[in-house]
Amino acid sequence: xxxxxxxxxxxxxxxxxxxxxxxxxxxxxxxxxxxxxxxxxxxxxxxxxxxxxxxxxxxxxxxxxxxxxxxxxxxxxxxxxxxxxxxxxxxxxxxxxxxxxxxxxxxxxxxxxxxxxxxxxxxxxxxxxxxxxxxxxxxxxxxxxxxxxxxxxxxxxxxxxxxxxxxxxxxxxxxxxxxxxxxxxxxxxxxxxxxxxxxxxxxxxxxxxxxxxxxxxxxxxxxxxxxxxxxxxxxxxxxxxxxxxxxxxxxxxxxxxxxxxxxxxxxxxxxxxxxxxxxxxxxxxxxxxxxxxxxxxxxxxxxxxxxxxxxxxxxxxxxxxxxxxxxxxxxxxxxxxxxxxxxxxxxxxxxxxxxxxxxxxxxxxxxxxxxxxxxxxxxxxxxxxxxxxxxxxxxxxxxxxxxxxxxxxxxxxxxxxxxxxxxxxxxxxxxxxxxxxxxxxxxxxxxxxxxxxxxxxxxxxxxxxxxxxxxxxxxxxxxxxxxxxxxxxxxxxxx
Amino acid sequence: xxxxxxxxxxxxxxxxxxxxxxxxxxxxxxxxxxxxxxxxxxxxxxxxxxxxxxxxxxxxxxxxxxxxxxxxxxxxxxxxxxxxxxxxxxxxxxxxxxxxxxxxxxxxxxxxxxxxxxxxxxxxxxxxxxxxxxxxxxxxxxxxxxxxxxxxxxxxxxxxxxxxxxxxxxxxxxxxxxxxxxxxxxxxxxxxxxxxxxxxxxxxxxxxxxxxxxxxxxxxxxxxxxxxxxxxxxxxxxxxxxxxxxxxxxxxxxxxxxxxxxxxxxxxxxxxxxxxxxxxxxxxxxxxxxxxxxxxxxxxxxxxxxxxxxxxxxxxxxxxxxxxxxxxxxxxxxxxxxxxxxxxxxxxxxxxxxxxxxxxxxxxxxxxxxxxxxxxxxxxxxxxxxxxxxxxxxxxxxxxxxxxxxxxxxxxxxxxxxxxxxxxxxxxxxxxxxxxxxxxxxxxxxxxxxxxxxxxxxxxxxxxxxxxxxxxxxxxxxxxxxxxxxxxxxxxxxx
Numbered sequence: 008x009x010x011x012x013x014x015x016x017x018x019x020x021x022x023x024x025x026x027x028x029x030x031x032x033x034x035x036x037x038x039x040x041x042x043x044x045x046x047x048x049x050x051x052x053x054x055x056x057x058x059x060x061x062x063x064x065x066x067x068x069x070x071x072x073x074x075x076x077x078x079x080x081x082x083x084x085x086x087x088x089x090x091x092x093x094x095x096x097x098x099x100x101x102x103x104x105x106x107x108x109x110x111x112x113x114x115x116x117x118x119x120x121x122x123x124x125x126x127x128x129x130x131x132x133x134x135x136x137x138x139x140x141x142x143x144x145x146x147x148x149x150x151x152x153x154x155x156x157x158x159x160x161x162x163x164x165x166x167x168x169x170x171x172x173x174x175x176x177x178x179x180x181x182x183x184x185x186x187x188x189x190x191x192x193x194x195x196x197x198x199x200x201x202x203x204x205x206x207x208x209x210x211x212x213x214x215x216x217x218x219x220x221x222x223x224x225x226x227x228x229x230x231x232x233x234x235x236x237x238x239x240x241x242x243x244x245x246x247x248x249x250x251x252x253x254x255x256x257x258x259x260x261x262x263x264x265x266x267x268x269x270x271x272x273x274x275x276x277x278x279x280x281x282x283x284x285x286x287x288x289x290x291x292x293x294x295x296x297x298x299x300x301x302x303x304x305x306x307x308x309x310x311x312x313x314x315x316x317x318x319x320x321x322x323x324x325x326x327x328x329x330x331x332x333x334x335x336x337x338x339x340x341x342x343x344x345x346x347x348x349x350x351x352x353x354x355x356x357x358x359x360x361x362x363x364x365x366x367x368x369x370x371x372x373x374x375x376x377x378x379x380x381x382x383x384x385x386x387x388x389x390x391x392x393x394x395x396x397x398x399x400x401x402x403x404x405x406x407x408x409x410x411x412x413x414x415x416x417x418x419x420x421x422x423x424x425x426x427x428x429x430x431x432x433x434x435x436x437x438x439x440x441x442x443x444x445x446x447x448x449x450x451x452x453x454x455x456x457x458x459x460x461x462x463x464x465x466x467x468x469x470x471x472x473x474x475x476x477x478x479x480x481x482x483x484x485x486x487x488x489x490x491x492x493x494x495x496x497x498x499x500x501x502x
Numbered sequence: 503x504x505x506x507x508x509x510x511x512x513x514x515x516x517x518x519x520x521x522x523x524x525x526x527x528x529x530x531x532x533x534x535x536x537x538x539x540x541x542x543x544x545x546x547x548x549x550x551x552x553x554x555x556x557x558x559x560x561x562x563x564x565x566x567x568x569x570x571x572x573x574x575x576x577x578x579x580x581x582x583x584x585x586x587x588x589x590x591x592x593x594x595x596x597x598x599x600x601x602x603x604x605x606x607x608x609x610x611x612x613x614x615x616x617x618x619x620x621x622x623x624x625x626x627x628x629x630x631x632x633x634x635x636x637x638x639x640x641x642x643x644x645x646x647x648x649x650x651x652x653x654x655x656x657x658x659x660x661x662x663x664x665x666x667x668x669x670x671x672x673x674x675x676x677x678x679x680x681x682x683x684x685x686x687x688x689x690x691x692x693x694x695x696x697x698x699x700x701x702x703x704x705x706x707x708x709x710x711x712x713x714x715x716x717x718x719x720x721x722x723x724x725x726x727x728x729x730x731x732x733x734x735x736x737x738x739x740x741x742x743x744x745x746x747x748x749x750x751x752x753x754x755x756x757x758x759x760x761x762x763x764x765x766x767x768x769x770x771x772x773x774x775x776x777x778x779x780x781x782x783x784x785x786x787x788x789x790x791x792x793x794x795x796x797x798x799x800x801x802x803x804x805x806x807x808x809x810x811x812x813x814x815x816x817x818x819x820x821x822x823x824x825x826x827x828x829x830x831x832x833x834x835x836x837x838x839x840x841x842x843x844x845x846x847x848x849x850x851x852x853x854x855x856x857x858x859x860x861x862x863x864x865x866x867x868x869x870x871x872x873x874x875x876x877x878x879x880x881x882x883x884x885x886x887x888x889x890x891x892x893x894x895x896x897x898x899x900x901x902x903x904x905x906x907x908x909x910x911x912x913x914x915x916x917x918x919x920x921x922x923x924x925x926x927x928x929x930x931x932x933x934x935x936x937x938x939x940x941x942x943x944x945x946x947x948x949x950x951x952x953x954x955x956x957x958x959x960x961x962x963x964x965x966x967x968x969x970x971x972x973x974x975x976x977x978x979x980x981x982x983x984x985x986x987x988x989x990x991x992x993x994x995x996x997x
Binding site for chain 2: 012017095131193196197198351352357358422423424425450480486487
């Protein structure tokens with residue numbers, strides 16, 4: 008117990024320690040709750056799980072804002088207890104996804120950089136209560152986050168009341184890895200003083216008025232381990248296509264030897280690409296990304312990567328090794344609020360190479376990264392828009408076919424546009440790489456069909472494109488056929 | 503002639519004066535030419551017109567990059583002479599549009615902030631020759647732009663050779679109104695030090711190595727006068743709806759009394775909105791926009807607007823009055839390079855209210871601002887994406903119907919997405935205003951159909967939405983019907 012109390016170094020706050028069952032009495036029907044959690048790491052656990060239990064017998068409806076996705080099936084349990092009226096800005100839970108697609112939960116799918124901005128400037132409602140996962144509270148009342156920062160800082164700043172969850176599963180050694188900077192409110196904002204990936208511009212913890220901390224609970228549930236699919240033949244081919252491209256760009260002097268700061272979406276393809284860097288000629292790699300995965304730490308271990316900035320650490324097999332030896336990574340990584348990790352000002356300034364995964368893309372380079380068949384939400388746009396729109400090179404990767412070939416990931420027209428033709432530079436499948444830089448739509452179609460489409464769909468794509476071109480237009484389409492591939496899949500089970 | 507020479511104050515450069523017919527010999531087949539011109543103002547004239555004439559008998563193919571649209575039918579004449587192989591980043595010429603839609607000219611339709619960025623960082627080809635329209639060349643060799651800055655500064659910096667057109671039609675009094683700042687190349691860029699709309703962060707002219715200036719010609723063609731349609735009943739109603747909304751936002755404290763910096767697309771609706779400010783309660787208005795139109799200067803004249811920042815002055819009936827009394831505006835306006843006027847870093851920092859015109863939007867809030875029926879290019883995305891994506895409030899306006907009601911501007915699914923559902927805050931037609939902030943797609947549909955759709959299309963939109971909801975999905979759609987309104991219009995002449 009002494010050890011636990013040592014985590015609350017602002018002594019008078021120790022009076023606020025209480026059981027979760029008591030703390031949740033602060034949460035009232037129709038409130039907006041801002042909770043820690045990003046990429047399935049560092050989420051608040053004790054309070055939402057107690058709330059889900061309580062709500063089984065005491066119905067209430069809450070708007071839940073987080074950083075991004077949550078671990079420990081928290082979204083599932085809250086959803087099953089029918090507590091979630093609205094959810095933002097991202098989720099990745101199968102049960103919640105089902106409720107969203109049934110229209111039972113309103114999902115405000117946002118660019119991850121924008122929730123903080125919009126709450127601060129009265130575009131959307133600010134949280135009534137913030138539930139912040141913490142390693143410790145310092146002598147001067149700063150809240151030290153855990154394995155993710157996400158929106159914790161802004162939630163704590165804007166909420167009327169704060170509940171802190173002291174996470175006893177996280178090593179106190181993490182203290183010092185966070186860099187908390189909150190941009191000033193407009194109109195006197197000024198520039199964000201970060202000019203290099205490794206810059207520290209803020210404080211180690213979240214500065215709050217300690218009087219706002221109304222409850223402290225302890226948590227003993229560890230972060231869920233991320234489980235990453237092993238690379239297969241296709242993801243390895245995608246990684247190879249991309250790394251070959253990078254090598255050529257360096258060779259002709261269009262990219263520096265370390266490529267510039269890298270961002271990567273979460274997933275097995277991204278993981279394969281980053282593993283591919285291990286055996287590449289690139290040196291002094293840097294990341295300016297959201298989620299630091301196993302591959303980040305492996306590249307640091309091998310000396311390939313010199314610094315990684317993110318908002319969250321989502322670890323799988325590396326988790327124990329990293330957490331138990333955290334001191335050795337502390338000068339090589341930093342965790343930031345997501346409106347800094349994903350900030351357009353900084354992404355444009357730093358010149359980031361952004362690598363994200365598409366559900367599908369079309370022959371003109373529009374990308375769908377959220378909606379299956381244009382209707383069903385998968386997870387959300389996440390940070391892919393923040394990075395794509397401002398990247399030095401905006402890259403999307405996907406396998407050229409899905410469901411054993413029943414679906415082509417390259418289609419005449421995407422069924423939902425998350426990233427439009429103006430913003431995409433490079434598309435990659437296991438078939439090859441389409442370089443769209445500076446091209447007009449008709450040129451892009453040639454490049455995409457030739458290099459990215461699966462052989463079994465090439466003839467049909469060429470046929471569509473040829474017939475569309477005969478009708479004319481800057482972006483030739485046959486409107487009553489454009490979405491017919493998706494409609495056919497819905498009706499017949501294949502495109 | 504003395505007066506003309508006074509405009510070339512770097513004396514040794516006077517040797518470079520030559521007739522346009524001689525200067526165009528520098529331009530070779532397959533070159534990339536970067537030319538002044540933005541919003542039909544301040545474009546290079548003498549050289550491109552001489553080139554169009556020359557090409558009638560001496561075929562050659564050129565990539566033309568500009569700031570944005572050109573006046574004096576320059577795009578038309580170059581297009582008719584078949585000189586344009588590729589055009590970027592924007593155009594607004596009927597003849598060129600036709601050639602683009604026929605696939606004869608490759609059009610690289612870009613966000614206006616990105617051309618400079620992409621050329622500087624080897625994403626697209628840099629210009630071989632820059633043709634820069636200038637009021638004067640200073641004692642130290644700075645080139646002073648004319649009625650627009652656009653991409654002139656970056657073209658002059660990157661080109662191997664520069665041809666300067668001294669524009670004798672523009673008052674020398676404009677010298678001092680420009681503020682030329684070129685962000686440093688990565689990786690050592692640093693922040694752009696602009697924190698207020700009126701900040702001056704650069705030099706009055708474009709700094710170049712004078713040795714790169716290989717030719718100087720004179721121009722006597724004035725800028726084309728912009729001709730703006732008078733407000734009609736619908737545009738006035740749109741303006742009223744929007745101003746009512748602003749008044750309520752100020753009343754409840756969500757917007758400051760001066761609203762914050764305003765951006766506006768070019769056109770009669772935007773003009774009507776800005777004219778509406780004249781009789782509003784707002785004070786100390788500021789613009790941080792691309793094109794300063796008549797209405798900007800009228801608001802300055804009446805004391806409503808305290809400062810306006812843009813990249814171009816596109817004037818109609820105000821032109822003579824403004825140009826002849828320019829000294830009185832000089833401390834109230836500034837003209838910047840378009841990668842500064844449209845810079846995401848600055849737009850986000852300043853918290854801009856962005857008002858742009860849509861061709862159509864759909865019931866979920868996706869906006870098409872470029873393609874008629876998803877295929878035919880109208881003008882280009884211009885700056886609408888630069889502003890929308892980073893604005894404090896992203897607003898699109900349009901009349902609810904077009905072609906006497908044969909077309910609904912509110913459709914089940916837009917036929918091309920330039921701005922997606924994640925980025926749109928407010929939609930306005932003459933019917934009313936849809937406030938989409940924080941809403942999920944199904945909620946947006948209700949808001950948009952109820953408040954923006956024309957009464958003659960409401961039943962059909964509700965019918966589509968209801969049937970789509972029965973099928974489910976976060977964003978309910980019936981894929982083989984989603985674009986049927988456009989297909990029907992193509993076949994039957996009405997939706």
